[in-house]
Amino acid sequence: MVQTSRLSRRQFLAGATALAGAGATGLRPAFSADAQIEISSTWGADKPFQKVVDAFNDKKLGVTVVNRFDGDYEAATAKAVASIAAGRPPAMMITGWKFGYFAKRTLGARDLREINAAKAEAIAANFNPSVLPLVTIDGALIGLPWAMSTPITFINSTLWREAGLDPALPENPDTDWLYGAARQLDSKLKDKHATYRSALALSNNEWTSQSFIQNAGGFIIDPAGKLALNSPEAVAGMEQYCAPAFEGLWLPVSAKEQDAAFEAGALAICTTSSTRATVFPFGAAKAVTTKFPGLPGQARKMNSGGNFLAVYTRNQEQAEASLAFLEFCASREGQSIWSSVGYLNTSVHDIPLINEFMKPAAGQLTDGLTAETIWPGKRGLEGQTIWRKWVSRMLLKETPVADGMKGANDELAALIGAG
Amino acid sequence: MTARSTSARSLALPFSLRRAVVHVVLLCLSVATVFPLVWMVTSAFTPNELIAAKAIRLWPEQPTLSNFTIAAARHPIWMWLWNSVLTSTLITLGKLVLALPAGYAFGRMEFPGHKFLFWLVVATMSFPTVLAIIPTYIAIVKVQAFDTYGAMIIPSIPYVGFYVFYFRQAFRSLQGSMFEAARMDGAGIWRQFWEIAVPNVVPSIAALSVISFMGAWNIYLWGQLVLEDTFKKTLTTGIAAFADLDGAEVLWGPLMATSLLSVVPVLVLFLIAQRFIVDALAPGLGEK
Amino acid sequence: MNGLKLRSLTRLLAPYLFVGPTVLAVLVFLYGPIVGSAVLSVLDWNLLSPDINFVGTANYKAMFGSADFQLSAWNTLLYCAILIPAQIVLPLILAVMIHAVRGSRMDTVYRGMLFLPTILAYSVAGVAWSWLLNPVNGLFNEVLTAFGFPRSRWHTDPDLALLCVSLITFWKTFGLNMLLWLAAIANVPPGLREASRLDGASRWQYFWTIELPMITPTAFFISVTTLFHILDDIVGVIDVLTHGGPAGRSSSILYFLWQQGMQFFQFGQASAVAMIIIVVVLSVTWMQFRVGEKRVHYG
Secondary structure: OHHHHHHHHHHHHHHHOOOOOOOHHHHOOHHHOOEEEEEEEOOOOOOHHHHHHHHHHHOOOOEEEEEEEOOOHHHHHHHHHHHHHOOOOOOEEEEEHHHHHHHHHHHOOOOHHHHOHHHHHHHHOOEOHHHHHHHEEOOEEOOEEEEEEOEEEEEEHHHHHHOOOOOOOOOOOEHHHHHHHHHHHHHHHOOOOOOOOEEEEOOOOHHHHHHHHHHOOOOOEOOOOOEOOOOHHHHHHHHHHHHHHHHOOEOOOOHHHHHHHHHOOOEEEEEEEHHHHHOHHHOOOOEEEEOOOEOOOOOOOEEEEEEEEEEOOOOHHHHHHHHHHHHHHHOHHHHHHHHHHOOOOOEOOOOOOOOHHHHHHHHHHHHOEEEOOOOOOOOHHHHHHHHHHHHHHHHOOOOOHHHHHHHHHHHHHHHHHOO | OOOOOOHHHOOOOOHHHHHHHHHHHHHHHHHHHHHHHHHHHHHHOOOHHHHOOOOOOOOOOOOOOHHHHHHHHHOOHHHHHHHHHHHHHHHHHHHHHHHHHHHHHHHHOOOOOHHHHHHHHHHHHHOOHHHHHHHHHHHHHHOOOOOOHHHHHHHHOOOOHHHHHHHHHHHHOOOHHHHHHHHHOOOOHHHHHHHHHHHHOHHHHHHHHHHHHHHHHOOOHHHHHHOOOHHHOOHHHHHHHHOOOOHHHOOHHHHHHHHHHHHHHHHHHHHHHHHHHHHHHHHHHOOO | OHHHHHHHHHHHHHHHHHHHHHHHHHHHHHHHHHHHHHHHOOEEOOOOOOOOEEOOOHHHHHHHHOHHHHHHHHHHHHHHHHHHHHHHHHHHHHHHHHHHOOOOOHHHHHHHHHHHHHHOOHHHHHHHHHHHHOOOOOHHHHHHHHOOOOOOOHHHOOOOHHHHHHHHHHHHHHHHHHHHHHHHHHOOOOHHHHHHHHOOOOHHHHHHHHHHHHOHHHHHHHHHHHHHHHHHHHHHHHHHHOOOOOOOOOOOHHHHHHHHHHHOOOHHHHHHHHHHHHHHHHHHHHHHHHHHHHHHOOO
16 A cells, blocks of 8 residues: 555656656656665765666666665664664665664664575675675674775865975875975965965864874774773874864864865865765865875874665565675676765775776775774764764863873773673 | 924934834844845855855856756655645644634633643643654654654644644633624534634634744654655755765755755745734734 | 533533643643653663663663763753843844834835744754854854954854854744734734823833833743743754754753764663753743743733
């Protein structure tokens, strides 16, 4: 009943408005498919993920995939909780790595091997073995390592030139070089330029701060699984991270405001997700890219963030159908379509870079990347928010860095200790 | 005019000048109030590629309607518009169906428990909606109503404290003699309510309907939570779809075009009804 | 005989049939969740897990001991201290001014423009304001520097975030109170103004001695509804502008509840917060009605 009314509404819509390719999922006639599976995703019908879905559906393998946009990770998770509690989980869902434990232990993401061991191994074989631990929780392979991005440095080439800086960027930049350039930008352009307003933004998010801590030789959670924010190395990393903010070179703002300022030519340097390489170089800022800054004299150990595609349905036929889609996603064809979004190639397939601006990101992947922190425990969902809160406090000088790291360590320890 | 500006205020400004000052102040304040929306309106008509290049734009450089077509091609915005109209209308109707008879009974009938029940209902005026969200969300999930129009509409209706309070005042301010006459003619309780009382408070009903409609139109948090299917979303919840995970690709132009679309219907409704609203609110609020 | 009995029975029952649906609806949908929250607040449960544990007052203890809870409760007091007077007085001043120019064609225009933000979705308001306030290159900073003032961090400054949320909440919601005041003022019989003028009273004396007392029922009404509406409205603004940040400095207690419940699925702790809020809300409402009843002889 529900199904038919939904279909008729979509058909009505198809007639009423010329939806072109956008509503492709909605307009597909139901009879072409034996099984219909729904994916709760963080991307709308206008994003490359939809192209992957459409390409799969066009193969007419007896499985029709419907991509349903459910908001950001937090919003999609809230909806998943509701639909799982209502007894009709989405067949598949896209979830951030940071929610890995929550997905396995609370939402009940399925072990792909338990659905079909042979197929699961075949799918996993398409990926770089180094990324598989990210989707292995409690010994179970809970999904496909789908999207992976890493922060890189974007520079407004016009402002850079006007400040008299060398257009030849180092391959492995460090903070001395980056902060020095930021100072020169400020002294040359501040209050003298029509659009220039601020030198630098490192992004106030959990990936970049984690990179700094790691580059200083510290950990957020050490290899033994213990919180290590209190260590002198971690404190030193955070001090380096906060330094440009204390110096007035960096005005910490939200990601959207940061992007808007960069695209308007108000911000000269911005370190943020490599996915921006599909946008920034082609806008008014004419961005050029290089790797994320390391710390002078220290080994580089960069960080990444991303999400995975997991299966939640309890129905075996639906689960098998989901594997069929995952197989396509893992294939060379699926990965090629997907790469246009600006995520890193985590597969073993040889896929050309979408543009030269992605080179630093690919380089960082070759150098080796760590994963964003997957906060353990049943209250792991809160970990990220708490860490961000303390990062904000330190950046805004609400608390000295050493005290802030101790405060964060204590609060997070209590959270993780809760089980 | 001359009769008005007499003796006692020889030192005060002349009447017309004072009026002019008030006009200037009000005009400045009105412009300041709508100013934050100028960017939305100009961006809605500026080609998407040009928007990010400038922080401030008072006029679109190359006016275009392309943002609307882009938005419609990517998201079912016309369906969202229809859903907004549908849910807001049903919520408003539901509130009227509950509040009109209750307001009438509280205003014009004596019965045991009158006072207690009145305060029981009116005290809910002070309940923030966020308070009920968790238990209601759990209940919606447990009765399998998740992702239905009903989940959006039904829990939004019972916030009628304001409406009951207001209708009670409106019904109380009606002349008792009208009802006397009707009773003489043998009109029953229902007919007194439906044929005498309700037609006499139509302006109040209209005013509250507009207020309710505007409130329901902008329900955001709850809609985000219980509506899942793209085709069931309303405009205000659907707008969030423009700002998805890959923030770099925020389509400012289509986003602003859809935002504008979400404002225009309620604005038109308000402009049509505004004089009416003020006139109608007055008797309901006056002390009886 | 029988018909008469039936008739008096209907007369007896009619009021209850009239108020019944409403009473039932508020009991189920508004008072019911209070009972539900009370039950949830002593449990440890996340909706999905099969084991539901009784934890007694642990959730309450955890919340009272949480620095974030304390900060958001304190912020809520600050919000109330700023917004309640502003939401009552400023719309009154606007209404008096609009009333003063009634009859001219412009009063409709003023009302329409001043009311515009009230009909806006929060998502739209959030986008509009973050462009104005952008600390790097937003319009507000451009204007400040043009006049030689230093730049401000606006909503990303821990000391200003709460004021920015207040400003936007005010902007977004003053329209309704303005309309209510306008309605009340319009209801004051015009003859009184003429009479007071003949007595030699100034415009201000007239306002204080005649107009204001005449509109006290509205004042009471507005004070009751304003307090709790703004609590909801603040959540909307925080959600689109600051997410409670920086470092929790703009969070409010209802936003804290929303985060605990719908982002972290700590239903037990979130419900404990809800119960604390409910107790405060009901006692404040009760006090308001007590005071209001004495002053304006309502009810």
